[in-house]
Amino acid sequence: MSHAVFLHAAGDARVAPFNLRAGAAGETLVEVAAVGLCGSDLHYYKDGGIGSAVIAAPFVPGHEFSGWLTEDLPEWGLVRGALVAVDPNRACGHCAHCRSGHPNLCPEVAFIGAPPHDGAMTERIWVPKSQIVAVPESFSPSDAVMLEPLGVAIHAVDLARPRLLERVALVGCGPIGLLILQVLRTAGAGEILACDPQPHRRALALRLGADKAGASVADIAAWTEGEGLPLVIEATNAPEGFRDAIRAARIGGRVVLVGIPDGDRYVIPAAEARRRGLNIKFSRRMGHVYPRAIALVAQGKVDVEAVISHRFTLAEGPAAFRRHAANEAGLVKSMIYPAGLPAQTG
Structure with a gap:
């Protein structure tokens, strides 16, 4: 009998037996190698849902994952036992948004790990063959997992x-922010001024390429003598993230909002936004970016392993949720291993 981490409601994560459904036409069975605990998973745990995607019945989270094939896929040039990544976003492919190149905005998407679609915090999962992503043989399970959040970062940039x-302000140095930081460096950005309330995340931002890292947006204001910067990317989970991004931007600047705020609410000062005449964009998921994500990791231009701070077994999954919800010091990105921790992690 397989087991899985189930989210029953806000604050209620449990490990229980999981009855694997039968596979459908066009699907393949994957043995889950590793699964990341994403900020959106944490929102389901803390808030019971994200917008209209709410927990109506116990479901299995986990959309950032890698696994081993249980059969040959000759049409992809893959054999049984190969490590693969999986794109969790199955867009309809025929709506106006999909046809215009925006599958990340498809209103009919079936997204693995978003209710009611069970995710990968379990031992085995059926996935559409079309969503299998081949990875280099040199990749570890966690490398393959991190392609999904790296894809989100690429799309944001x-x-x-x-x-x-160009000088850039980065508001929020969690996993997505730290990946955005590295992609910005690769994309040729100039000075990057970051802020995050947690000291360990600021230290990691400096290690990964930030020129300065402060505790709040007030530091960015001080460093720019109150003028702000022409480009601001926000990657927090705070309702105040939008406000802080506005305050970090100069008049006529551009703001890209990537984070999902707790409680599904933003706090913004309308006058400050209007008087700056800002150009604001919202970033959601990603488009067709996996080839670039793979290349960035394979070429050593983005260090995804540096973002991973903790590793857990499947049985420890509920504890991982509790610790992240409590904003425990030292946490950045956690990885869960249904088959047991890799030998090198102890």
């Missing part, structure tokens, strides 16, 4: 369109 050597 695509929307931001940083100009060569």
Whole structure:
């Protein structure tokens, strides 16, 4: 009997037996190697849902995952036992948004790990073959997992369109923010001024390429003598993240909002936003970016392992949720291993 982490309601995560459903046409069975605990998983745990996606019945979270194939996939050039990543976003493919190149905005999406669709915090999962992503043999299970959040970061930077050597403010140095930081460096951004309330995340931001890292947006204001910066990318889970991004932007600046706020609410000062005449974009998931994500990791241009701070077994999954919800010091990105911790992690 397989087991899985179930979210029953806000604050209620449990490990219980999981009855694996039968596979459907076009699907393949994957043995889950590793699954990341994402900020959106945490929102389901803390708030009971994200917008209209609410927990109506116990479901299995986990959309960032890698696994081993249980059969040959000759059409993909893959054999049984190969490590693969999985794109969790199954867009309809025929709506106006999909046809215009925006599958990340498809209103009919079936997203693995978002209720009511069970995710990968379990031992085995059926996935559409079309969502299998081949990865280099040198990749570890966690490397393959991190392609999904790295894809989110790439999409955010695509929307931001940083100009060569342009100064950028990064509000929030969690996993997505730290990946955005590295993609910005690769994209040719200039000075990057970051802020985050947690000292360990500020230290990691400096290690991964930030020029300065402060505790709040007030530091960015001080460093720019109150003028702000032409480009701001927000990647927090705070309702105040939008407000802080506005305050970090200069008049006529651009703001890209990536984070999902706790409680599904933003706090913004309308006058400050209007008087700056800001260009604001909202970033959601990603488009077709996996090839670039794979290349960035394979070429060593983005260090995804540096973002992983903790590793848990499946049985420890509920504790991982509790610790992240409590905002425990030292946590950045947690990885869950249904088959047991890798030998090197102890």
